[in-house]
Amino acid sequence: MTIRVAAVQVRSTSDPAENLDIIAEQARQAVDQGARLVVFPEAMMANFTTRLAPVAEPLDGPFVQVVTGIAADLGAWLVVGMFEPAGDGRVHNTVVATDGHTLHHYRKLHLYDSFGSKESATVAPGSELVTFEALGTTIGLATCYDVRFADQFADLRRAGAEVICLPASWAPGVDKVDQWELLVRSRAMDAQAFVVGADQSGDPSATSRAPLGVGHSLVAGPLGKVVAALGAADGVLVTDIDVDLVARVREAIPLG
Structure with missing residues (x-):
């Protein structure tokens, strides 16, 4: 079974209304190319330069x-990053x-309390893995820094996720593009699933840790192979994935 998926690589603004216009425009571009599952970046409601509590809904x-x-x-599935009030003055990512x-x-x-940042100061962590049935397969959800935690992706595999x-x-920062690409590919192998990584677009010359993105959205397969990828600039990455490959890989390499 083949599913056409899209990773939308854009840079969100601090204005949720403006970002909704971006979502509508980019989703239509993806669907016009046949995508049935369209994945947007984290913080599409408002980027991380924004005070999050006032915009959370x-x-x-x-x-x-x-x-x-x-x-x-x-007539497509959209996956979009936003912020909810957490009830303690913080928000949920x-x-x-x-x-x-x-x-x-x-x-x-998993909150980004690393490289001098402290996401937990403004964001409360969640507590549950999420998978759901759609498009004839099982889809799992994860966000950004979660990709450093292999156990979460192994647990998504055990929950049956075939597309994450x-x-x-x-x-951005030194070696951050290399880390992103390596981690997405590694977690695809841990999950033995397709991982659709949709990042905020970036400036290839940036070296600061500005809370935006580096781009380089990619789709990685269950053996860690890059199926398709973008560079740093805005773009819509549309590609077909053979979901049946997941079962073949799991049969050949039974990880339990």
């Missing part, structure tokens, strides 16, 4: 309602997945 708020409407109009009729959400488990959506806002 509940799952039944207007941001998700608009995303749901876009998905329904296009949340990914929503919707086809316009059903809504799933995942709250980022990985929105990211991978901060």
Whole structure:
């Protein structure tokens, strides 16, 4: 079984309304190319230069309602990063997945308290893995820094995930592109699944740890092979994945 997937590589702004326009435009481009699963970056509601608490909304708020409407109009699954109020003054870094009729959400488990950053100061961690059935397969969700944690992707494998959506806002810095690509490929091998990594676009000359992205969105297969990839600039990466390969790999290499 083949599924056409897309990773949308853009740089979100600090304005949720402007970002919804970007989502609508880019999702339509992806669907016009046949994509049925369209993955956007982390922090598509508002980028990490923004004060998050004032823009955060509940799952039944207007941001998700608009995303749901876009998905329904296009007849495709959209995966989008947003922020929810956490109830303690912080927010949840949340990914929503919707086809316009059903809504799933995942709250980022592993917070980016590294390289001098402290995401946990403003973001509360989630507590549960998320998988769901769609497009004839099982889809799992993860977010950005989660990609450093092999156990999470092994657990998604055990939960049956064959395709894992990985929105990211991978901060630039020395060797960060190499780390991103290596980690996505490694976690695809741990999960024995396809991983669709959609990062915020970046400036290839950037060396600071600005909370944006480096680009280089990619789709990696269950043996770690890069199926398709972008550079640093904005783009829509559309590619076909053979989901049946997942079962063949898991049979050949039984990891338990």
